[in-house]
Amino acid sequence: MTQTLSSLGSDAPDATGLSESQLLDAYRTMRTIRAFEDRVHDEFASGDIPGFVHLYAGEEASATGVCAHLAPGRDTIASTHRGHGHCIAKGVDVKPMMAEIFGKKTGSCRGKGGSMHIADLSKGMLGANGIVGGGPPLICGTALAAKLTGDGGVGVAFFGDGASNQGTTLEAMNLASVWNLPAIFVAENNGYAEATSSTWSVSADNIADRxxxxxxxxxxxxxxxFFAVYEAAGEAIARAREGGGPTLIEVKFTRYYGHFEGDQQTYRARDEVANAKANLDCLTRFRRRVTESGRLTNAQLDQADAEIAQLIDESVDEAKAAPVPTAEDVLTDVYVKY
Structure with missing residues (x-):
């Protein structure tokens, strides 16, 4: 599936149809996810973040490659409990996200959702979900709405290898095919359903075989x-928009942190994460490919790194200074207003 970058001029698209500015946007998205997750990891260890967090570091190419094809409002995504990366890739503002994770009133869900239920409907991000396999049925609903209105929208469900065995996921895929919905099912196989290896728990050799x-x-x-994900997602999304129906994409990678913060990860090989970071990392591979081809420079990428680091610092400072929800806030946002 991977394509090779061309040696065209700086304003011309590469083999995947991406211009220089689009390549830089993709890098910035992946770097923002990585920096966000690494900082949440550190802040959680300090005890300032309430509840659980499940980090997406190492998986950035999946959310970024898929969401690069999606429009902010018309297209929708449903996430997992590991949802920060999906939010950022779909265009959710990082500062309200950080405030939400800190449980503050300025958060994207006013501090009521936290990490595991973070959402932004204005961006088409239907939410992270504490229910394993909770997302696929939701995007069948949005995909059906898009089909009936004819607006060309698609619904994308991200789910893990654990959710691939859930009845909700299988029923949603069946329904999407029966109704020929513009739906994309993205199985993010990071190797483990919590601490259970997918090689043991998934009957097929590959989730995509199903x-x-x-x-x-x-x-x-x-x-x-990133380029392999971008290409595969682009083909599936274009097919869905044209009335061709749903597609199942299995994205295989390794998560860098445990299932949750505090996970001792005794089920993993000792060198598994270190090997992935040294030899497979999506950011390193992206940087090498675009700089060796002359599409972007190290200076451009270094500048993006610095700007993103400053954004994350500001996000944390503002989140810590923000007010917490009050007793009067408890009864707000209970009912939907039409």
Missing amino acids: AAGFGMPGVIVDGFD
């Missing part, structure tokens, strides 16, 4: 390669 049972295409993608 697509045939629902009459839809199944694609396996190297999740450490």
Whole structure:
């Protein structure tokens, strides 16, 4: 699935159709996710963040490669409990996100959702979800709405290898095929459903192999390669917009942190994460590819790194200074207003 960058001029698209500015945007998105997650990891260890957090570091190419094809309002995504990366890739503002994780009133959900239920409907981000397999049925609803209105929108469900065994996920894929919905199912296989290896818990060799049972295409993608994800997602989303129906994409990679913060990770090989960071990291591979091809320079990427680091610092400072919800806030946001 991976394509090779061309040696065209700085304003011309590469082999995936991405211009210089689009490549820089993709890098900035992945770097923002990584910096956000690394900082949340550190802040959680200090005891300032309430509740649980599940970090997306190492998986950035998946959310970024898929969401690069999506429009802010028309297209929708449903996430997992590991939802920060999906939020950022879908365009949710980082500062309200950080405030939400700190449980503050200025958060994207006014401090009521926290990490595991973070959302921003204005961006088409239906929310992270504490229910394993909770997202696929939701995007069947938004995909059906898009089909009925004819607005060209698509619904994308991100789910993990654990959720691939849930009835909700399988039923949603079947429904999407029966109704020929513009729906994309992205199985993010990071190797473990909490602490259970997918090689033990998933009966098929690949989650994508199950697509045939629902009459839809199944694609396996190297999740450490942004360009491979971008290409596969682009084909599936274009097909869905044109009335071709759903697709199942399996993205394979490794998460850098445990299932949750505090996970001792005794189920993993000792050198598993270190090897992934040294030899497979999506940011390193992206940087090498675009600089060696002359599409972007190290100076451009270094500047992006510095700007993002400053943004994350500001986000944390503002979140810590923000007010917490009050007793009067408890009864707000209970009912939807039409």
